Amino acid sequence: MFKLFLSAPRTWCLKYFISVLVLFLSIHAVSNLALAAASEAHLKGKFGPLHDWPIIPLSMMLMPDGRVFAYGTDTDGNQGAKLHYVIWNPPAGTGAEAFKVLPNTTNTDTFCAGQALIPNTGHALIVGGDAVVNNKRNYANNDVNIFDPTTDTLIRQTKSMAFKRWYATAVTLPNGEHAVLGGRDDKFLEGVTEDTYSSTPEVRSINGSWRVLSSATSSIAYGELGGASWYYPRAWVNPQGNLFILAHNGAMFKLDTRGTGTLTKYATKTSSSRTILPSVMYAPGRILSIRRDRSAVIVNINGTGEPVLSSAGLLAKDHQHGSATVLADGQVWVNGGSSTGNTLDGRVLESELWNPKTNRWTVAASATTARLYHSTSLLLPDGTVFTGGGGAPGPLKQLNGEIYYPPYLFKTDESGQLAFRPEIIDAPTTVIGWNQSFSIESDESITRVTLVRVGAATHTFDHETRFFNLPISQTGKIVTVKSPRTAKVAPPGFYLLFVWNAEGVPSVAKIIQIG
Ligand SMILES: [Cu+2]
Structure with missing residues (x-):
């Protein structure tokens, strides 16, 4: 009874099992390859x-x-x-x-x-x-x-x-x-x-x-x-x-x-x-x-x-x-x-x-x-x-x-390739005051402007750096932003000015002087 039950269906079962296994392994191999190719650099x-x-x-x-x-x-x-x-x-x-x-x-x-x-x-x-x-x-x-x-x-x-x-x-x-x-x-x-x-x-x-x-x-x-x-x-x-x-x-x-x-x-x-x-x-x-x-x-x-x-x-x-x-x-x-x-x-x-x-x-x-x-x-x-x-x-x-x-x-497509970056075409080259409006021109539509004070780092500590989001009222290739409110918030000195495109990629910064 036991033997009878196993003989023919068992052969079929084994064949079915092997083909499913082969299919599973090949899918797994392909997805593994895809995983190997997927870069996490954008994360x-x-x-x-x-x-x-x-x-x-x-x-x-x-x-x-x-x-x-x-x-x-x-x-x-x-x-x-x-x-x-x-x-x-x-x-x-x-x-x-x-x-x-x-x-x-x-x-x-x-x-x-x-x-x-x-x-x-x-x-x-x-x-x-x-x-x-x-x-x-x-x-x-x-x-x-x-x-x-x-x-x-x-x-x-x-x-x-x-x-x-x-x-x-x-x-x-x-x-x-x-x-x-x-x-x-x-x-x-x-x-x-x-x-x-x-x-x-x-x-x-x-x-x-x-x-x-x-x-x-x-x-x-x-x-x-x-x-x-x-x-x-x-x-x-x-x-x-x-x-x-x-x-x-x-x-x-x-x-x-x-x-x-x-x-x-x-x-x-x-x-x-x-x-x-x-x-x-x-x-x-x-x-x-x-x-x-x-x-x-x-x-x-x-x-x-x-x-x-x-x-x-x-x-x-x-x-x-x-x-x-x-x-x-x-x-x-x-x-x-x-x-x-x-x-x-x-x-x-x-x-x-x-x-x-x-x-x-x-x-x-x-x-x-x-x-x-x-x-x-x-x-x-x-x-x-x-x-x-x-x-x-x-x-x-x-x-x-x-x-x-x-x-x-990085591009967000998991390719691990560096994204195309917007470029700053024009930014102030003279000293900018506090709470002062100024214009920036880019080759792409600007969606965000950030400012980072240039760093001075030693012994696990960079006391000089500080960060600002400069609110922009409209997007476009030319935007107007306002510098930080006071010297107490942004001490005089030099700041990295980054503009960002719609893909969330920053430009290379222009270094501006606030004083
Ligand atoms: Cu030391």
Whole structure:
């Protein structure tokens, strides 16, 4: 009975089963091929090839002419910027011919200095840095140096800071001056002294003189407390024109830089972070800050009262020593780092994108190599992000970089091909005021205009960058937009101006000056 039941139908069954299996496998193979061909670049972006760098670019600034000014090590990747600095011209590519290695003749070691652009000249201001005492490194200096991109020279200034600063932050103020905060003043001398920190800020006027904010001294805001808040203090100009300071331990302050300075501590406190986790101003008065245990918080400092906190969810990975970069579309890209500090064990190659509209994180493209301590990321005028460096010290001497191509640069048809980009035909070449209307002409119909302040990045922190959507009242090849309302919202200086077409693809930016 059993045999009878199985014999003929079984043969038929087996044949049927095999043909279905063959059909299934072939469909599966075809769809697999299709899957292999489908690119996710329009969703996750893509990294370009690893390329060499003449130094480890542990400090980088985008200059008004679109070139990158970088410094940090010698040409063997050893600690110390006393010998060289580098100019990279991104439109010339990533070959040796795109780089200029220039001698530093200032006698200042700018290793781990503070930096910001000077708004009226477009020169780079570099404050403090490293010093060698008794043949030991990691002491501090109070030197002030200025890089002039029209002559590519770095000149030591006669007026030095009142305090030595190693790991200070220099913030451009609404009136074009610079506030310099934090840094270590002196280092432990065996059996003689303890480490001391520059817990008193100072302001550099436009004529180069320095004013000490003697009534605003604080160990928590920018000294040895506050979770080592001397370590590149996280500071931005808030929409009221004061400095907002977010200590690594979560304490928050307002610094009025007028006169000898007035520091006010907010009652509001956020969770603890690390000195080696990034924060970035992604919209006017809004900061995305990465805290401990992969958490992220939004700090809204637009009101005149206490800062308002809200959650920005959890990242997929712990990016200690990673960077956060605001992209041309206002999304924030976090890359690099490690879950184990400056070691390769927990290195994170996957980058992540945060969309401020949805408050969601998505895992984006993976890099080729680790970016740990002394790595940096910088948004370039073509809408890509350069990320490079790491080391001095660290497990790898990263005399190299990679370029990240964000999703907006790709066709959405899954081909992985770069999309056609609109071009800016005409944009202002003279200085634009605040709340001022101006016209932009493109070769395509413009549907969106964005503005990103040129970056100054080092040690996981780009305090200069900030993002704006400029509302446009009509679409067309010529649109009129209005610059940001005030210098408090958009400090004077240089901004990348991107126009977007209907497909959501940005132009290469024109760099405009607001002042
Ligand atoms: Cu450093």
